[in-house]
Amino acid sequence: MTTIHRRTFLRLGLGAIAAALADPRRAAASQGPVRSCVLLFMHGGASQIDTWDPKPGRETGGGLKAIRTALPGVRVSEHLPRLARRLRDVAVIRSLTSREGNHDRARYLMHTGYPPQGGALHPSLGSLVAASRERGTLPSYVSIAGPGQGAGLLGAAHAPFVVGDPTKPIRNLTPALGVDDARLARRVELWRGLEDRFAARVASPTVTGHRQVVDQALTMMSSPALEAFALEREAAADRERYGASAFGQGCLLARRLVEVGVPFVEVALKGWDTHEDNFPRVARLGAELDAGMSALLDDLHDRGLLESTLVICIGDFGRTPTINAKGGRDHFPKISAAALAGAGIRGGQVIGATDRDGREISERPVTVPDLFRTVATLVGLDPDETRESATGRPVATVDGGALVDELLA
Amino acid sequence: MKVSATGQTGGGAVAAPADDAEFVRRVYLDLVGRIPAATEAARFLDDAAADKRARLVDALLASDEYATYWANVYADLLLGQAQPQGLGRRLRAGTVTWLEEQLGEGRPYDAMIADVLTASGDYSDGGPASYLLVRGRGKQVEAVAGATARIVLGVQIDCAQCHDHPYYDQYKQEDFYAFAAYFGRTQARRLPGGGEPGVRIVERPRGELRMPTSDGGKGEVVRPRFLGREVAPDDGETRREALVRAIRGSDLLAKAAANRSWSMLLGRGLVEPWDDLVGENDPSHPPALERLAADFVASGYDHRALLRSIVLSDAYQRSASGADDRGAAARVFARAAVRPLSARQLFDSMVEATGVADSDRAAYRRRLVDRRDAALREYSFVFADDEMAEAESFSGNVPQALLLLNGDLSNVGVRERAGGTVTAAIDRAEAEGIDAGIAALYLSAYARRPDADELAQARAFIEAQPGDTRAYEDLLYALLLSSEFTTNH
Known part of the structure; x- marks a missing residue:
């Protein structure tokens, strides 16, 4: 299928297109209601007050305006005008709370649902989803513009495939000069013999994992779905809609990966650690989030994919209501905001509230385990299933928590 | 889980000793960071002398490659593993050069740590001072404090930054800020003047760290205190000098280095993870760690001697061959880990x-x-x-x-x-x-x-x-x- 044809088809919005382009191996697999999940990760910790929970007219609001949204009586920061218009599809949580205020610890928590503890290697949500789905020809967990989080006890086969810059081609995808298919096949055959021999002598998850990732890499090299990485196939206007930033283009790539059936895509928006000069930085970051996420929601919706794709926007933690002497906001795990849309989510609502200065949660606190239990349930994982860690300790999918019923459609 | 290297094996079998081929490859990788050349491997395999392992270890530890490899390992530890570009890359290079010199001339480990933590003045190539600049980026006293406690003392107090320690009542949020207060008067900046990778460390004569209130506001002034113990600066001593005095008086300095080295060379710490030693004089630290740390102190914090005693231990010299029995084998170092x-x-x-x-x-x-x-x-x-x-x-x-x-x-x-x-x-x-x-x-x-x-x-x-x-x-x-x-x- 040529590019023009495909684009025409997509414009027509034919539902069959996604299936036609999809990875054949994955299309055959049985799918629950949530086929894919896109995690938009606000790396560094986004200011909840300057995004989803504005405090206009209060000292803690920093002089930002709050704008009307598609929901009567609900306002968001002036930096999110496009998302404001799409709020009927989005559930906003204004009362997410945690206790981890150190970046590394918080990122671990917000990717795995567990605080780091005693060397236990909790798998990230992305790796859990990847491990629960039939593997296609592309990696099942792709992390764009940020490192994502590892598979922990699930093993290397479910680790994220990291794409640093979504606009650049994936490196090392083609065999070296002078290595044709027949020769590569001969080399791989030899390698398999060596691998069998070593694995028979030295049993180890590291050895098993190495074989799995090399096999995955070989499968990926000849995948027809690689086409999804070619953002240049998109019309210029479509690329611009997402924003020129790594995050915006990452959201576009996320859409294309969802179209071919990749089960979990993470896109990082870096730079939210605004200890200084919060306001100009939040203006830029907010605009990137607004463009990327709203274009993603629109395109998924137009392709009939929003009902099978769960979109989650969270970050390290929230930021202090108090504005410091350098015009910055510091780490504030006590309150942060989350936004969810798509498969299984009842959009058009705000869950939880903070007091008028945003210093305390005044209504319906939601813990990170609450959120992870809800998301795990939505994506078809058993929240209470346990897996054995390397030390023999059982680790459940989710660290307790209670279902956030209101979120569910 | 705290275990002894030589303790009970829970009834499971201990792997056979590593053969010469396993040993030579492993020890080259661990001591100089590369596999042996074919000629080096052949020479060792064909050597019939009974003491050839000890001689090889001594030769590797005496080589320039040892200093270069471990300088990079410590630079990764101190500055983070990411390979920076531009100025950060040159700063890292300066630190590697400094560490190479220290390790090459056998400078005691405690003295190296003291240099890193008490760096003061201008360093045209970063040297030992890059740590305070890189870890304190964004002028975050908390980040330097958390990294120092973890790297130097093997204690994760940074989770007490926002709340009391989740599963040990040992460290309260106040203890974290009291530890951070040792860095409360330190300013690390890049040296002015274009592309030079230099670092300027200034210790201000006054200034206090405040523990933030629960809503992120400015809270009470916190005085420096070392893991719950009073160690105030003496006359003429800076806060960081007082911190180094406390560190040198703590059993955690040697234990953290010993446990980390053990973990790097055997794939798993004697206390796991290596940087979770919890507290000073903890009675639950395994005897093998106590002994390794005591020997390290007795050697005058000789880094080569520490590595030597680990790679010549029985536990290190076991074969990797065996079944994947996960927990049990890993806990007791019954066979070599595959890393x-x-x-x-x-x-x-x-x-x-x-x-x-x-x-x-x-x-x-x-x-x-x-x-x-x-x-x-x-x-x-x-x-x-x-x-x-x-x-x-x-x-x-x-x-x-x-x-x-x-x-x-x-x-x-x-x-x-x-x-x-x-x-x-x-x-x-x-x-x-x-x-x-x-x-x-x-x-x-x-x-x-x-x-x-x-x-x-x-x-x-x-x-x-x-x-x-x-x-x-x-x-x-x-x-x-x-x-x-x-x-x-």
């Missing part, structure tokens, strides 16, 4: 195994040196994309596999060319027969000779392509892609 090579170990081992550095084509060597940084960055990116990731938590991924499959080093490296490993193997095959050629490749990649089955398999492969020497390239390529090459075992 993925770090980016640096893998890169340097590829260079060694392919002989690209020995190529007699000068242009090739130049290109390798020129591209070394860029190549290493690529290896580091795909092998350690999380700057805080410890080696043990990393177990491979698809970008890494793609790099091994299709990257420049694996493909160009295996090509037949003068000075390269494949050419040498072909020469051997022509002179002494195919088996000798195969053995040469095994020795280069695996630091061991092939057994009869392996020889037969490889011979069949080579004979299936008569007259085509590319079969030797293919064999080396497959060896380099295999787990036996890409792990330390």
Whole structure:
């Protein structure tokens, strides 16, 4: 299928297109209601007050305006005008709370649902989803513009495939000069013999994992779905809609990966650690989030994919209501905001509230385990299933928590 | 889980001692960061002397490569694993140079740590001062304090930054800020003046750290205190000097270094994870750690002596062979852990195994040196994309596999060319027969000779392509892609 044809088809919005382009191996697999999940990760910790929970007219609001949204009586920061218009599809949580205020610890928590503890290697949500789905020809967990989080006890086969810059081609995808298919096949055959021999002598998850990732890499090299990485196939206007930033283009790539059936895509928006000069930085970051996420929601919706794709926007933690002497906001795990849309989510609502200065949660606190239990349930994982860690300790999918019923459609 | 290296094995079998081939490869990787060259491996394997392991260890520890490799290990530890670019890269280079000098001349470990923590004044190439600048970026006293407690003392107090420690009542949020207060008057900046990678550390005469209130506002002033113990600066002593005095008086300094080194060399700490020693004089620390730490102190914090006693221990010298019985074997060090090579170990081992550095084509060597940084960055990116990731938590991924499959080093490296490993193997095959050629490749990649089955398999492969020497390239390529090459075992 040529590019023009495909684009025409997509414009027509034919539902069959996604299936036609999809990875054949994955299309055959049985799918629950949530086929894919896109995690938009606000790396560094986004200011909840300057995004989803504005405090206009209060000292803690920093002089930002709050704008009307598609929901009567609900306002968001002036930096999110496009998302404001799409709020009927989005559930906003204004009362997410945690206790981890150190970046590394918080990122671990917000990717795995567990605080780091005693060397236990909790798998990230992305790796859990990847491990629960039939593997296609592309990696099942792709992390764009940020490192994502590892598979922990699930093993290397479910680790994220990291794409640093979504606009650049994936490196090392083609065999070296002078290595044709027949020769590569001969080399791989030899390698398999060596691998069998070593694995028979030295049993180890590291050895098993190495074989799995090399096999995955070989499968990926000849995948027809690689086409999804070619953002240049998109019309210029479509690329611009997402924003020129790594995050915006990452959201576009996320859409294309969802179209071919990749089960979990993470896109990082870096730079939210605004200890200084919060306001100009939040203006830029907010605009990137607004463009990327709203274009993603629109395109998924137009392709009939929003009902099978769960979109989650969270970050390290929230930021202090108090504005410091350098015009910055510091780490504030006590309150942060989350936004969810798509498969299984009842959009058009705000869950939880903070007091008028945003210093305390005044209504319906939601813990990170609450959120992870809800998301795990939505994506078809058993929240209470346990897996054995390397030390023999059982680790459940989710660290307790209670279902956030209101979120569910 | 706290376990003794030599304690009960829970009824399970302990692996046989590592044979010479296992030992020589492992100890080169651990002490100098690369596999042995074929000639080095052969010399050791063919040496009949009873004390050859101890002699090899001493020779490796006396080499420049030891200082260079461990300088990079400590730079990763102090500055984070990410390979920075631009100014950060030059700052890191200055730190590596400084560490190389210290390690090379056998400077005591406690003195090196003291230099890092009490750096003051201008450092034109960063040197020991880069740590305070890099860890304190964004002027975050909390970040330097958390890193110092973890790296130097093996205590994770940074989780008490926002709340009391979740599962030990030992450290309260106030204890974290009291520890951070030792850095409360320190300012680390880049030296003014263009592209110079220098660092200026200034200790202000006054200034207080305040513990933030629960809503992030400015709270009470916190006075410096060391893990709940009063250690105030004496007259004329800066806060950081007082901190170093407290550190040198703590059993955690030696224990953290010993436990970390053990963890790096055996894949798992005596206390796990290595940086979770919890508190001073903790009665639950295993006897093996107490002993290792006491010996380290008695040696005058001699880093070489610490590594030497670990690599000559029974636990280190066990075979990796055995079944995957996870928990039990790992807990008691019943067999050697299989550890993925770090980016640096893998890169340097590829260079060694392919002989690209020995190529007699000068242009090739130049290109390798020129591209070394860029190549290493690529290896580091795909092998350690999380700057805080410890080696043990990393177990491979698809970008890494793609790099091994299709990257420049694996493909160009295996090509037949003068000075390269494949050419040498072909020469051997022509002179002494195919088996000798195969053995040469095994020795280069695996630091061991092939057994009869392996020889037969490889011979069949080579004979299936008569007259085509590319079969030797293919064999080396497959060896380099295999787990036996890409792990330390």
